[in-house]
Amino acid sequence: MSAQKYPPRIAHVESLDFEGHGIARVEGKTIFIDGALPFETVEYSTYRKKPNFENAQAMAILQECFMRTTPRCPHFGVCGGCSMxxxxxxxxxxxxxxxxEENLKRIGNVQAETLLPAIYGPAWGYRHRARLSARYVAKKGTVLVGFHEKRSSFIADMTECHILPPRISKQLPALRELVMQLSIRERMPQIELAAGDHxxxxxxxxxxxxxxxxxxxxxxxxxxxxxxxxxQPKGPDTAYPLYPLDAPALTYSLPEFGVTMPFKPTEFTQVNPHINRVMVERAIRLLDPQPGERIADMFCGLGNFTLPIARSGATVLGMEGSQQLVDRALENAQKNGLANRVQFQVANLFEMTEDWLARLGPFDRMLIDPPRDGAxxxxxxxxxxxxxxxIVYVSCNPATLARDANVLVHVKGYTLKAAGVVNMFPHTAHVESMAWFEKED
Structure with missing residues (x-):
């Protein structure tokens, strides 16, 4: 839908919403404005009008905010990969x-005793995992490779991407040329990147x-x-190496814990390895596992937190819904000499019950790292x-963290000792965070 559907109007922006849009109020109606920042006066054009709100695009910045800067990427504003x-x-x-903080207060009715310092790292070149779309455009006689345009199924016409590692960003024109030359260029819809240590x-x-x-x-x-x-001829499980077959294994490392994690390119790992190292270190420090304790790692994936916890001398049970990830986690534990301290179990944690959890036995501490749906x-x-x-809760959705915090604090009797953000995805509105809950005597 075109941003020019309705005539431009002027508004003063008050704040940001949870997706990085400026929030303004015009004649009693809330306007969410793409590309606008708090304290700015902007000319905007609405592209979606609803009874209680409108979505709009900033067309001109009449009074700039001190937080505004010049976007580094020439594709910003068209490409949907970054919004901030x-x-x-x-x-x-x-x-x-x-x-x-607003989610914890508004949804969870909770407030952390302490705000943890934000975890952040390199602003550019951080994205070591990415799923790029590819499409042959017959009318233009070319192939496009990149992220989708904002609010569109079209692929942005990209020749560089500053959130990808520079060595990958440089390849975008070459990737377009490669797909263009393939016999199956019209049957090659996706290129997935997985950058490892080697x-x-x-x-x-x-x-x-x-x-x-x-x-x-x-x-x-x-x-x-x-x-x-x-x-990858079909689903993720069908992916196989074509060339070279003697390449180094795909791995990432957690040097502080002496852990190296092999993984397959279609398996879930954190996109930002720099931040992941710091995030794991903080999670383990907050969890404070002790030798001889029994600890649960819920939604354990391939063992990103499980194995560092096991380094403390504790015994860890990792639970995950995917048999493939559980198999990989066990393999990683063996490779890191930790198989005697960990167990892994396949379980649909979204269907957990009191009886089921009780059958697992008591735990001294628990780490929870769920997907966006929460726990x-x-x-x-x-x-x-x-x-x-x-309990240490690592979240990729502040709304579901706040919802679950409400249960832990107001029903289960925990205190929210501390919470803070983890800037895993710079230049996007995606909010990762971490919270520490304590059952006080």
């Missing part, structure tokens, strides 16, 4: 902290079989750009008298 490059970096972090993997989603000529093109590309090429059923299942004395 126009906001100074430290102001982005502060805005996310406010989002967390190798960069590009997974091409090939909906048809490749030809010998295609294979030769892939091999030449891999040699020129020093990457490993994988193909409501798990939190409801924690016993009020014999539950873990300490």
């Amino acid at each position: 490059q126009h906001m100074e970096f430290t102001a982005q972090v502060a805005a996310k902290q406010r989002v967390l 190798v960069d993997v590009l997974v091409f989603r090939n909906m048809d079989a490749i030809t010998p000529e295609d294979e030769a093109l892939f091999k030449a590309y891999a040699d020129e750009w020093n990457v490993q090429i994988w193909l 409501m059923e798990l939190c409801k299942s924690i016993p009020e008298t014999s539950g873990p004395k300490r």
Whole structure:
């Protein structure tokens, strides 16, 4: 829908919403304005009008905010990959902290005793995991490779991306040329990036079989750009390496805990390895596991927190809904010499019950790292008298964290000792956070 559907109007922006849009109120109606910052006066044009609110695009900034900066990427404003490059970096972090505090107060009716300092790191080149779309555009006689445009199914016409590692960003024009030359260019909708400590993997989603000529093109590309090429003919489980077959294993490391984590390019890992290291270190410090304790790592994935916890001398039970991730976690525990301190179990934690949790036995401490849907059923299942004395909750959605915090504090009797943001995704409105709950005597 065009941003020019309604005539431009002028508004004063009061604040930011949870997705990085400016919030203004005009004639009693709330207007969410893309590209506007607090304290600015802007000319905006509405592209979606509802009875109680409107979505709009800033067309001109009449009075700038001190937080505004010049976006680094030439594709900002068209590409949907970033929404906050126009906001100074430290102001982005502060805005996310406010989002967390407001969610805890408004949804959870809780307030942390202490605000943890924000975790943040490199502002650019941080994204070591990405799913790029690819599309052959016959009318233009070209292939597009990149992220989708804002509010659109079209792919942005990108030649660089500053949140990708520079060595990957430089490849975007070459990737377009490569796909253009393939016999299956119209059947190659996605390229997934997984950058590890020692190798960069590009997974091409090939909906048809490749030809010998295609294979030769892939091999030449891999040699020129020093990457490993994988193909994925169907679902993520079908991905396999094409070339070179002697490439180093795909891994990331947690040096402070002496842990190296092998993973497959289609398996979930954190997109920002720099922040992940600091985040794990803080989570373990807050959890404070002690030798001999029994600790639960809920939504454990491939062991990102489980293995560092086990380094403390505690015994850890990791639970995860995916058999593939549980298998990988066990393999990683064996590779890191920790198999004797960990157990892993497949479980649908969204269906946790009090009886089920009780059958697992008592835990001294618990780490919870759920997806965006949160961990409501798990939190409801924690016993009020014999539950873990300490819970560290790592969240990728402040709204569901706040909802679950309400249960832990007002139903289960925990105190929210501390909370803070983790800026895993700079220049986006995505808010990761961490909270520490304590059962006080």
